[in-house]
Amino acid sequence: MSASRIIRLPPLPSIRDLIKLYKLRAMKELSQNFLMEPRLISRIVRSAGSVKDCEVCEVGPGPGNITRSIIQNMPSRVLIIEKDKRFTPSLELLAESSPVPLELIFGDVMNFNLEQMFNEDNKMEWEDKCPQIHLIGNLPFNVKSAWRYGRVRMTLTFQKEVAERMAAPIMTRERSRLSVMCQNWCRVEHKFNIPGRAFIPKPNVDVGVVRLTPLKKPIIDLPFNIIEKVIRSVFSFRQKHCIRGVETLFPKPVREQLASELLTAAAIEPSTRPFQLTVSEFGRICEAYISICKEKPDYMKYNYRGQKSDDNWPFVEINNSDSTENI
Numbered sequence: 222m223s224a225s226r227i228i229r230l231p232p233l234p235s236i237r238d239l240i241k242l243y244k245l246r247a248m249k250e251l252s253q254n255f256l257m258e259p260r261l262i263s264r265i266v267r268s269a270g271s272v273k274d275c276e277v278c279e280v281g282p283g284p285g286n287i288t289r290s291i292i293q294n295m296p297s298r299v300l301i302i303e304k305d306k307r308f309t310p311s312l313e314l315l316a317e318s319s320p321v322p323l324e325l326i327f328g329d330v331m332n333f334n335l336e337q338m339f340n341e342d343n344k345m346e347w348e349d350k351c352p353q354i355h356l357i358g359n360l361p362f363n364v365k366s367a368w369r370y371g372r373v374r375m376t377l378t379f380q381k382e383v384a385e386r387m388a389a390p391i392m393t394r395e396r397s398r399l400s401v402m403c404q405n406w407c408r409v410e411h412k413f414n415i416p417g418r419a420f421i422p423k424p425n426v427d428v429g430v431v432r433l434t435p436l437k438k439p440i441i442d443l444p445f446n447i448i449e450k451v452i453r454s455v456f457s458f459r460q461k462h463c464i465r466g467v468e469t470l471f472p473k474p475v476r477e478q479l480a481s482e483l484l485t486a487a488a489i490e491p492s493t494r495p496f497q498l499t500v501s502e503f504g505r506i507c508e509a510y511i512s513i514c515k516e517k518p519d520y521m522k523y524n525y526r527g528q529k530s531d532d533n534w535p536f537v538e539i540n541n542s543d544s545t546e547n548i
């Protein structure tokens with residue numbers, strides 16, 4: 222980014238000095254690892270896309286190193302949510318010198334409702350373009366309430382291996398249940414990795430920066446519990462032919478026959494491996510599964526792992542979490 226597009230903050234003590242001054246020893250239980258490298262910090266913010274004139278919510282600002290970079294990119298407003306009150310002095314110092322409004326909220330993001338937090342003028346319909354709102358955090362978190370404003374983009378860090386699995390395309394070693402689940406609802410972009418040594422204290426893992434943009438419509442637009450069950454079952458034998466996992470959707474006496482019928486209806490070659498299947502192909506498997514279960518709804522309750530024996534099925538344990546109600 223050229224210097225002219227970045228605003229300068231008034232001189233502030235360095236983050237390193239603030240950490241020393243306020244004796245901010247990192248707390249492991251709050252996943253505290255501070256990123257000190259300015260080049261990597263600004264790369265995280267750039268990964269979000271342009272935040273100019275946008276509202277940005279940063280979760281877990283810590284001493285405010287990423288916050289400084291966000292401010293420099295000229296958002297209309299910054300909202301920060303931090304659980305650890307020890308960061309109050311350094312964040313207040315930043316709020317006082319920030320040329321853009323910076324609001325501090327101390328609390329746990331997991332208990333936080335973002336429903337009223339952003340400007341109503343920035344609200345977009347879900348099918349519209351993404352709103353001028355970004356969520357950024359050097360830690361993974363979940364704030365469903367933000368979706369009231371439309372398809373709010375999130376730029377988050379994960380353990381590198383998790384980031385790789387989230388974004389993995391078909392045919393790769395990292396392709397997994399997590400890849401299909403994430404890619405069904407979001408465009409997943411694994412932007413870059415940060416070596417563990419860039420953090421203080423150094424974590425045992427490297428970190429991946431991921432941008433998640435919710436899709437207008439999920440690729441598989443079916444009830445969550447069914448999608449989750451089908452993907453989990455198919456990946457239960459990741460290296461085997463996919464028919465092996467599909468079989469686990471059905472009780473033993475009918476397993477082979479129905480798995481074969483299901484894959485024929487879904488137009489999937491039974492010898493395909495789970496990591497070779499696209500999200501749309503998983504969608505066809507879900508649809509074929511639903512259509513078999515419409516004939517015999519008890520199959521939807523079948524739980525391969527929860528079964529002691531299939532002999533008397535369906536009169537043994539059933540997993541009631543699955544249901545055909547909202548099909």
Ligand code: SAM
Nearest residue numbers: 251254255256281282283303304305329330359
């Ligand atoms: N943003 C700083 C950086 O990149 O150097 C600090 C990142 S540190 C990995 C994670 C931060 O999130 C810490 O400041 C921690 O206190 C905060 N945090 C952890 N869990 C949180 C939660 N549930 N709600 C809000 N903040 C949280």
